[in-house]
Amino acid sequence: MAANRTGGQQSLALLNITSPNDPFCEYLDDTIEVQNSLYWKHKGSGTTNQMIAFYALVCSFGSLANLFVICCVLRLPHLRNLRNYFIVNLAVSDLLMCTVTAPATLYLTLNLFWPFGDFTCQLVACIQAVNTFVSCLTLVAIAMDRFLLMLFPTKWGFQPTMAPLGFYAVVWVLSLCVAAPYFFAVSAEDVSFWRWNHTEIERALLACERQKPQICVENSWSHLPFSRKTYTLTVLGFQYLMPLAALALSYCHIGTRIRRRLRTGAASRTLDTQRRQAMTNKNRKAFLLLTGLVFVYAVCWLPVNLYNTLNVLDFFHFSQYKYIYCHLVGMTSACLNPVLYGVLNENFRVAFATLIRPCRRCCRCPAADTTQSQFHSNYNYSYTTAANTRSPKNCGLTPMAPMDDAHANVTQRLCAAANGAIISPALPAPTRAAIAQEYEDDML
Structure with a gap:
């Protein structure tokens, strides 16, 4: 041989x-x-297969969840507002993390050599950093937008399109600037x-x-005006500490407002018991969700940032085996973000039911048509009774949007159930502050 x-x-x-x-x-x-493949063969094929399975699960679920959020906004016009585009921006960056960042990191971990050339090595490293920074900063932008909406509901809630677009520009420009050193510090060397x-x-x-054979490594820090240690500590503050502080402060303020609202709602005598309980449950769920957002961010990104910091401070030598597990924990944020910011949002859940309705009809499954009525009931400010003259299709009410057959059937059932109802006084048209308050509730 x-x-x-x-x-x-x-x-x-x-x-x-x-x-x-x-x-x-x-x-x-x-x-x-x-x-x-000598390193991972030394660890054993079981470890390699386990790592590949974990990454495949995270990337698959994260890609599907983020695609769901993007499709909901693109397919349904009522979701196309500027603040939902924050969630779309987050979904795009998380989708890139699942399709580019995670596979590239896994490949670099399982393979010692890099056969794709120097420029590709630099580009992939830079894209990995940009995706991570955009995802983290978008979370900050969402938190700040909700915070400003809570402070100034009648002003910030009706800002022109330039205000949210300014957030988008700042997020991407900052991410590109902070990630740029990676492009020059990384290279493919023989x-x-x-x-x-x-x-x-x-x-x-x-x-x-x-x-x-070539290896894609960080060996070019000497060509930059700062050291690897300085850059790593800067990234720690920019990508973890600063976003975590912004999330915590913004959501703590919003949570304080929610707790105050809980006490006010419990003490109010003007609301009936059912409405008061519904308001209490909604505010409590919003508070738990905000707490979960901060907790998930802190837990997901702590291992990889802590490991990089301790490594650059020479507490221990770098181990690709340990790093890959820390990185995997960070990648789970790309799976949890669309769940926390999209799936748990009532509007997105209704949108999902709308998107899958044709599939359910093909399967002859009972369709959740009752959710459709939620799209048209946000600002219905007058009550009618059986004594009023109703058309057979909409009870004499003028719909706020064209109704499809499913919505018409639901309306007919509601009309039939309303027979004999007690006459309620007409409500006045909502004020600007009332609309802002309802929009604020939807943002939570």
Whole structure:
């Protein structure tokens, strides 16, 4: 076998290489393959398969969940507002994390060599950082938008389109600027271990039409005006500490307002018991959701940031095996964000029911048509009774939007149930503050 040749025999073989299929060329291929996966073969195939399975699960679920959020906004016009585009921006960055960042990190972990060239190495490293920063800063933008809406409901809630667009621009520009050093600090370098630098091996690679293996590494910090330690600590503050503080402060203020609202609602005598209980439950769920947002962010991004910081401060040597698990925990945020910001949002749940209704009809499953009526009941400010003249289709009410057959059927059932109802006084038209308050509730 070529692998058992002595150094002299190998040198002699170099002179006799006549084609890329020469046995010595196969020997080089075997050497590259063994060196490329030696680390994870040492850990065992079970560990490798386990890691691949975890990443596949996270990336698959995260991609589907974020695609669901994006499709809901793109397909349903009533969700196309500027503040829902914050959630779309978050979903896009998380989708890129699941489709670009996570697979690239997994590949770099399981393979020692990088066969895609220097520019691709730099570009992938930069994109990985940009995706992470955009995701984190978008969470901050959502929190700040809700905070300002809570403070100034009659002003911030009706801002022109430039205000949220300014948030988008700041998020992407800042992310690109902070991630730019990665592009210059990372490069694909030729390997220098074993005998890859020997003249005979270089001649053999040329005769075998092979290229010397390269590694994508961070070895170019000397060309930058700051050190790797300075940059890592800056990223810790920019990507973890600052967003965590912004989330905590914003949602603490909103949570304080919700708790005050809970006490006010419990003490109010003007509301009937059912409405008071419904308001209390809604505010309590909103408070728990806000607490969960801060907790999930803190837990997901703590391991990888803590590991990078301790490593750059020389508390221990870098271990790809330990880092990959820390990174996996951070990637779970791309799965949880669409759930917390999209799926748990009532408007998105109704949108999801609307999107899957054709599929359910094809399966002859009972459709959740009752959810459709929620789209048209936000600002219905007058009550009617059986004494009023009603058309058979809409009880004499003018619908706020064209009704499809399913909505018409629901309305007919509601009309039938309303027969004999007690006459309620007409409500006045809502004020600007009332509309802002309801919009604020929807944002929670």
